[in-house]
Structures are given as structure tokens and as C-alpha cells.
Amino acid sequence: xxxxxxxVDIGGTxxxxxxxxxxxxxxxxxxxxxxxxxxxDLFLEYLKKEIDVLLARKEYRVKAMGxxxxxxxxxxxxxxxxxxxxWKGVIPLxxxxxxxxxxxxxxxxxxxxxxxxEMIYGNARGMKNFIMITLGTGVGSGIVVNGAMVYGHDGFxxxxxxxIVDPEGRMCGCxxxxxxxxxxxxxxxxxxxxxxxxxxxIKSALRAKSYYDLTAKDIxxxxxxxxxxxxxxxxxxxxxLALKMSDAVAHTSPExxxxxxxxxxxGDFLMDPLKKYFEEFLLPxxxxxxxxxxxxxxxxxxxxxxxxxxAFSE
Numbered sequence: 648x649x650x651x652x653x654x655v656d657i658g659g660t661x662x663x664x665x666x667x668x669x670x671x672x673x674x675x676x677x678x679x680x681x682x683x684x685x686x687x688d689l690f691l692e693y694l695k696k697e698i699d700v701l702l703a704r705k706e707y708r709v710k711a712m713g714x715x716x717x718x719x720x721x722x723x724x725x726x727x728x729x730x731x732x733x734w735k736g737v738i739p740l741x742x743x744x745x746x747x748x749x750x751x752x753x754x755x756x757x758x759x760x761x762x763x764x765e766m767i768y769g770n771a772r773g774m775k776n777f778i779m780i781t782l783g784t785g786v787g788s789g790i791v792v793n794g795a796m797v798y799g800h801d802g803f804x805x806x807x808x809x810x811i812v813d814p815e816g817r818m819c820g821c822x823x824x825x826x827x828x829x830x831x832x833x834x835x836x837x838x839x840x841x842x843x844x845x846x847x848x849i850k851s852a853l854r855a856k857s858y859y860d861l862t863a864k865d866i867x868x869x870x871x872x873x874x875x876x877x878x879x880x881x882x883x884x885x886x887x888l889a890l891k892m893s894d895a896v897a898h899t900s901p902e903x904x905x906x907x908x909x910x911x912x913x914g915d916f917l918m919d920p921l922k923k924y925f926e927e928f929l930l931p932x933x934x935x936x937x938x939x940x941x942x943x944x945x946x947x948x949x950x951x952x953x954x955x956x957x958a959f960s961e
Contacts, residue, residue, distance in 0.1 A: 654955030655712065659731030660681060662681045664677055685733045761907055761949050762796065782910035783908035787806075790805045811823070827887065863909050866881070886924045905940050906941050
């Protein structure tokens with residue numbers, strides 16, 4: 648009987664899950680919506696049904712479950728005041744999942760789970776100091792120092808997406824203004840595009856899209872076609888992300904930053920301005936030392952692997 652871990656990545660829009668063996672192979676996987684379930688117990692019940700379908704394909708022994716989620720607290724197993732999830736307040740998710748699935752459950756921040764996956768299976772293998780940045784519905788980060796994940800005294804270290812770019816800037820889902828997440832996420836670059844469209848009297852294919860129809864992928868395609876609004880939006884996004892990354896360097900002096908998530912799919916349209924501004928903003932002592940890499944697991948469920956790796960290690 649094969650021994651496996653259930654890995655779960657809870658995102659603001661969708662949830663990915665998989666059955667992972669001890670060697671980091673995803674034996675079976677699936678996805679389901681997150682945002683339609685405003686009751687967390689109903690969400691977990693549906694998740695169990697979906698995972699039971701995977702488990703029924705073969706005889707497995709489930710050893711444990713690992714979950715990555717926004718504002719997931721490794722110490723307490725709770726999700727606390729996550730702005731991008733439909734469940735408000737403090738949710739004892741690990742305890743609820745343990746009761747429902749009947750196995751030990753470990754919970755961490757979704758970006759920390761991605762960092763775990765990258766450290767074990769991806770481009771951060773062998774690195775003892777790096778910062779993982781996830782650029783999706785929000786902006787998350789997982790910080791590794793001396794080979795160990797940094798959780799801080801309360802379990803919430805590593806919220807680079809909620810460091811402030813502009814105290815009078817855009818309203819964030821966390822209730823404050825000007826967080827990096829409001830500029831460098833998939834939703835953030837959409838907001839940048841529409842601000843530029845209102846300010847600039849130049850032709851752009853993006854004018855044909857409504858706000859709700861526009862996606863980060865559309866902006867990448869427009870940039871590839873030389874669209875001036877799309878190119879400027881990526882330049883502005885790269886600049887603000889570089890600013891906060893350069894601040895993070897002063898705290899941990901990482902060997903590398905690893906980028907993962909939908910917005911990183913823009914490739915050089917994001918990476919070129921990011922690298923340029925990053926070197927400009929760094930203290931001279933740090934310049935030309937720090938790598939910025941895309942995830943080596945971009946085409947895989949990195950947070951599912953990471954969540955499973957967390958459960959295996961624990």
C-alpha cells in the first residue's frame with residue numbers, strides 16, 4: 648500500500664490539491680473553486696469529496712495532510728483575517744480538517760508552502776537564504792534564513808505583500824492603503840492599466856477590455872505585441888516590486904529571490920524592469936550579488952508539493 652500525503656493549496660479564487668508520495672511525485676491532483684464557498688465547513692466537505700475520488704482510484708495509506716493558505720498560522724493551525732478568502736476572522740482550519748479527514752494536519756502560509764516546495768524540489772535546492780515571492784491574486788512571500796523558514800514569534804513573518812508602498816495609495820483588502828499587493832498582484836497591474844488608460848491619450852488594444860474581463864495574461868499578450876500601456880504597466884509594477892525587494896535585502900541578505908505565480912508568467916516584460924530598478928535601489932554593498940529567478944516548478948503545483956513536504960517533515 649502506497650504511503651502518501653495530501654497536499655492542499657488554498658487560493659483566493661481556487662484550491663488545488665494532490666496526493667504526494669515521499670519522493671515529491673504528485674500521483675493524482677485536482678482543483679475546485681474557493682470563492683463560491685462562504686461557509687468554511689461546506690468548503691471542507693466538498694474538498695473531502697473531491698479528494699475521496701482521488702483516493703478511490705488506488706489503495707493508499709494517508710499519513711497526513713499539509714495545507715498552504717493565505718494568512719495561515721503554522722503555530723496555531725488557524726487562518727487569521729485573510730483578505731482574499733471568503734471566510735472572515737480566525738478560522739481553526741487545521742483542527743476542522745483533522746476532525747473531518749481523520750489524519751494529522753499541518754497548516755502554513757501559502758507562500759511559505761511554495762517556498763518549502765521550491766527549496767526541496769525547485770530552483771532553491773541547496774540554498775540556505777532566499778525569499779520566495781508569489782504573484783497571484785495577492786502578493787505573498789516566504790523567507791528562508793540559514794535553511795529554516797522564518798515564522799516570527801506569532802507565525803506571521805513574511806508578509807512582503809502588505810508592506811506599504813504609498814500610505815495614501817490604493818485601498819487594500821487588508822483595510823489599509825498602499826500595500827505592495829495593490830500594485831504587484833494580478834489585480835494590481837489591472838488597476839495600473841486602467842489608471843494609465845485614463846491618463847494617457849494613446850492607442851492601446853487594452854481599451855477594448857472591460858475591467859472585469861481584463862486578465863494579467865491579456866496584459867502580457869498586449870506587451871508582447873508592443874502595446875505602450877501594457878509595457879508601461881509592467882515597468883511601473885517592476886519598479887514598485889523592486890523597491891520592496893531591495894528593502895527586504897537589508898533585513899536578510901538573501902542569495903536569491905524566486906518568483907512564482909500568474910503575474911510571473913509575463914517573463915522578461917516583468918523581469919527586465921524588475922532587475923533594472925532592483926540594482927538601482929540596492930545599497931552598493933549588495934549590488935550584483937543577488938539572483939532573481941523564476942520558479943523551477945512554474946508548471947507544477949508548487950504549493951501542493953510544499954504543503955505536502957511540510958507535513959512529511961513534521
